[in-house]
Amino acid sequence: MFEYDPVIYSRILTAVTLGFHVIFATIGVGIPLLIALAEWIGIKRNDEHYRLLARRWARGFVITVAVGVVTGTAIGLQLSLLWPNFMQVAGHVISLPMFLETFAFFFEAIFLGIYLYTWDRFKKKIHHWLLVIPVAIGATASGFFITTVNSFMNTPHGFEMVNGVVTDINPLAAMFNPATPTKMAHVLSSAYLTSAFILAAIAAISLLRGKNHVYHKKALNLTMTVAAVFAIATALIGDLSGKFLAEYQPEKLAAAEWHFETSTEAPLILGGVLTEENEVKYAMEIPYALSILAHGTPSAEVIGLEEFPEEDLPPLIVHYFFDIMVGIGMFLALISIIFVMMRRVTKWNEHNKPLLWTIFAGGPLAMLAIEMGWFFNEMGRQPWILVGYMRTAEGATTSAHVDLMLYMFILLYLVLAISCITVLRRMFKSNPVEQELKDRGIE
């Protein structure tokens, strides 16, 4: 094997922890919104099916929140354990949003506790619904705050570096750096999209298994409508993210597109492989599309990789990450829009098998798109941990034994993942919808 290098192991460990955490974080941001919607519709239409939806989603949600909380605690501590030099510098400039994030958690945790245990404690149902609002706000706010930190790493702002010392610090400018608007909008809207698709996938598989209860159809209808809205939003914001990159991190965009020479009327490259001489083969080209993605006009000039020194370039593998994310994004938008259209036209049956199968596939695919998006964003930032100021290798710990810690955490996440899945399955199997509808006297 290769020689022990704390930098490599710290990177892998960070990627593993974040890659695992972000699954639960995404669900954690998105699902409260759907719970709130379902309960609201249930109250307004006086339809107990929707209230039961909210109730059952919330019950599963607590389990994923638990894993989200503990893995989030892990990443929070690991940032200091693995990147002490980076945190020492970053702590001076960007600790405000991290600190604010803990308040958002706090707020969310308190109201989640209350919400779960007060389903039947209020005389007016709407009072119980009010309790989910702080949960949704808290979850979205924590996603927002942590994303500003990541934005800061991409476009550091709000300070001066003089002889290696940071001065002239402006915490708000650091938080609202140029990357913040597109990044936070894209992260939040993709979280809503993904959560909607995961819940839709559950409803779809129930229908496919022959459970034809109207409860599942209502669930599917609600989640697919939300998904359609956020699929379009995510794609539009993604386009803005591309324009952001063209202006502030052109090397990242160029790497994602294997765009070596600066040129106008640049085509977008899909898939393909790269030869030793950096020639693109077997790729599909969409003429002008890169110029449009970068600047909005077909004739615009897009900066190529040639303009950057070799040692500042990100790994070119990010091209695939970008393609997979965008591909899945198009796919999700397509099927959710088809579903919504088919529902409008009463003659058509939106619950046909092929469509249900694609919806089912959409759940895991959406999560894959989230992972690909983050991998693109993080690896596309390399070799920098703080673009232009600190290289990743300079930020890392010098401790021995990071490798051992890596194995320990991989084991932990495996155990957590397996337990989480088992618990969720047993929970819903032992109490099927049909049974619960009867028990609660809904029918």
Next chain:
Amino acid sequence: MDYELIGITVLWTFLYGYLIVASIDFGAGFFSYYSTITGREHVISKVINRYLSPVWEVTNVFLVFFFIGIVGFFPSTAFYYGTALLIPGSIAIVLLAIRGSYYAFHHYGFKGNRFYQFLYGATGLLIPASLSVVLTISEGGFITVVNEQVHMNYGALFTSFYSWTVVVLAIVSVLYISACFLTFYAYKARDMNAFAVLRGYALFWSFPTILASVLVFFSLNQHNPTHFASMVDLSWLFSLSFLFFLGAVYLIWKQKRLGLAFIFVMLQFATAFFGYGASHLPYLLFPYLTIYDGFTNEAMAIALIIAFIAGLLLLIPSLYLLMRLFLFDNKYVQGRK
């Protein structure tokens, strides 16, 4: 007060909050498991679960608040402690992760899984032990800094008498604080069987707690005489702590005013904890790092303090609501809701 002092006071207060709420939680997990294996589960587990269910996640946030806050106010701590604590820190993370998730799995998933409950109970004692190591290390003597490189001497840590007394104190305090609180809660719930058992635990753990405190006090004299000397200067706080201890034990013994008894317990730990903290100053890591040289810049300090005040304005009413619904609502506590 200068910003440095405000910063450390805020953080220390949150750590104190964590000490209390987490102890209740950790101890409860242990008692709940212990009662299962001794066949008395039905007696006390109801009281324990009723209290714990809505609040477990809030407990964790106190800790997150502390370690995010300390890097915010004192970024240099990330450098010193971050490098030194890789192994104990990672072990603590794993324990916290197991505990948090298995509580949820056991409680919301399927009840009565003994193994999950074991994990939950055992980690409750191991976490305080592993977290207490940070306080031990802060006394100096275990970390050396050579050429800007931080080294941690595990041999010294594991063979130090002082570090073991701190571990013992952490564990027995957890059991003592938790038992005292649950005694009060069981009494409010009018669950007299549980009350009798828990009161027994509270009294049982009171003596070891005070014994361990005295041991820590004197072994610190050997380990870090400078700190010990400043603790002696603040000895009135520690005497006060002892009086609160006596008051609490007396009330529990006499089965009178149990709410007040628990307040005494909180004050006992508050006086000791703040006494310890105040005498530790100005050092964050003896003798390398003080609150003055590790402090963030003024702009960030002001931003953090404003954020903190705004945050409190949001949190205090919410916490009040939580307590009203689950802690002081007699109908809920007694299981009639």
